[in-house]
Amino acid sequence: MIVNLKCEECRFIYDAEVGEPRMDDDSGSLLWEHSIICPNCKAVDKDLLTEIGQSQMTEWFFSI
Numbered sequence: 001m002i003v004n005l006k007c008e009e010c011r012f013i014y015d016a017e018v019g020e021p022r023m024d025d026d027s028g029s030l031l032w033e034h035s036i037i038c039p040n041c042k043a044v045d046k047d048l049l050t051e052i053g054q055s056q057m058t059e060w061f062f063s064i
Contacts, residue, residue, distance in 0.1 A: 001020065001056075002017055002018070003018050003021070003053050003056050005036065005048065005050060006047070006049075006053075007038040007043055007047065008046040009043040010040050010041040010043070014039050014040070016034075016047070017034060018032035018033065018036065019033025020033045021033070030057060032047075
């Protein structure tokens with residue numbers, strides 16, 4: 001699945017292939033199948049959902 005993300009470090013906005021998303025049973029947080037690397041600053045797993053990404057994940061959540 002491709003999700004719109006923003007890097008927590010450099011604030012760069014990009015689309016990333018996250019693989020199959022899932023919800024953590026204990027915390028309820030989103031987990032990605034793939035490790036996410038910012039294409040701008042190369043930060044690893046420092047991703048935030050943009051407004052578009054939030055909409056994408058809401059759509060995904062209601063489809064499961």
